[in-house]
Amino acid sequence: MPNSLGNHAIVLGAGMAGLAAAQVLSKYFSKVTILERDVLSGDPLPRSGTPQASHAHALLAGGLRALQSLFPDFERDLLSAGAVQTCAGKEIRLERPGFDPFPSRDLGFEIFFMSRPLLESVTRRRVQENPNIEIRTRHRATEIVASADGLRVEAVRCETDEGGTIKIDAEFVVEATGRGSLTLQLLDRLGLEKPRETEIGIDQAYSTTIVERPRDPETSWTGVMVLPSAPASSRGGFLFPIEKQQWIVSIGGNHGDAPPGDMEGFLDFVKSFRTSTIYDALKSARPTAGIVRFRLPASTRRHYENLESFPAGLLTTGDALCRFNPVFGQGMSVAAREAVVLDGLLQDGVPMDQLAQQFFAAVQPTIETPWGVAQSDFVYPDTRGVRPTDFEQRMQYNIALTKLAAEDFEVHKLLAEVQHLLKPQSALREPALAKRVMALAEA
């Protein structure tokens, strides 16, 4: 029942996870306050709190569907802000080893491309339409405060622009700061066990530029994805259409093979790809932005679901819960889907003192499929972490599945639906399909 859970909830961080969580909480709390350390512009601009936002950000169809369910007519808003609508499987050329390109087919769903600042600003605008949500910018949260008995959360301390520290009371707090360190600090202070972390150490490096997109393209595609020839090389790149008739081009490598930060080096790196598609598109394109770089050491999953004790009235979500190697384009979509899971639990009337345990358990299926995708980084011998024992079999299965998908429309569609988080990974192991895949693998 709306506004039935309490007077005040606080969300820490106005990134994609925080905005989606605040939208959900606004249905159940009289007031929701988002505390954000950055200044937020009305325009879609990069900002220091989300340095990754200058790099290509794909929104998977499963993430779009989640956002559309939280913000009705979200697609319409994206389009009117300048996002580029494309037909999945058809307009973005996919190049992967053995298939340069992979067969192009209309897979029956749409994908929207835009810069991350544009996506975030559209989402933020929708959140700000709620009369009971307030975004307080330049408020850096410094501490989540628990009750004297340590059983529940009751406030947040934050530093304001004026340099002072204030304490704001709340019955419910969601940490969506990306790093998630405030929850870990609270657990430490309360003497509670911290979540175990699983890491896939990949040392992923990115370089990105933005260029003008030709109005009369000579190509049949609007964007390109070049997947690496793993394990021999981790080099790959994305060239995605974004607003204002531009392409955003992100290129990357891992385990020390970092793309350079100058245009000449950037082009040389692109030239070393298996195909010349991105190089040909880029070589005479006019840049509209300089080159920016980013490094991410590891995919990190925090196993909050295994904790025996956790303070009531607190959740973590988004990257603070699980961070993925960005090359798979999953983080924002997972964050949006986690908010939908939270909404479902609140609708079902899960009591506040059981919410955290139930939430952390209920999001596991949402995390499982993208985490399985992130585990494919174990194909590189230098990847740190615990390699799944059946990794070789999984890789062989995936190679045969890809071959089958190239031949068969239905399998191609199913594979894309799983990659877009519209279906779980288990859909690729259904007995009838598995039989065909195994026959191909053993041929």
Ligand SMILES: Cc1cc2nc3c(=O)[nH]c(=O)nc-3n(C[C@H](O)[C@H](O)[C@H](O)COP(=O)(O)OP(=O)(O)OC[C@H]3O[C@@H](n4cnc5c(N)ncnc54)[C@H](O)[C@@H]3O)c2cc1C
């Ligand atoms: C190079 C790169 C490329 C990526 N590409 C993709 C992609 O293609 N598709 C995709 O889905 N994902 C992609 N991701 C991942 C995606 O950026 C994250 O998964 C997503 O941003 C997570 O959202 P979040 O809200 O949890 O964290 P963030 O977006 O990082 O937001 C955290 C927010 O919290 C604020 N904050 C931090 N600390 C405090 C504090 N103490 N007090 C108040 N506010 C605070 C920050 O300013 C920020 O606004 C990419 C990541 C990287 C690094």
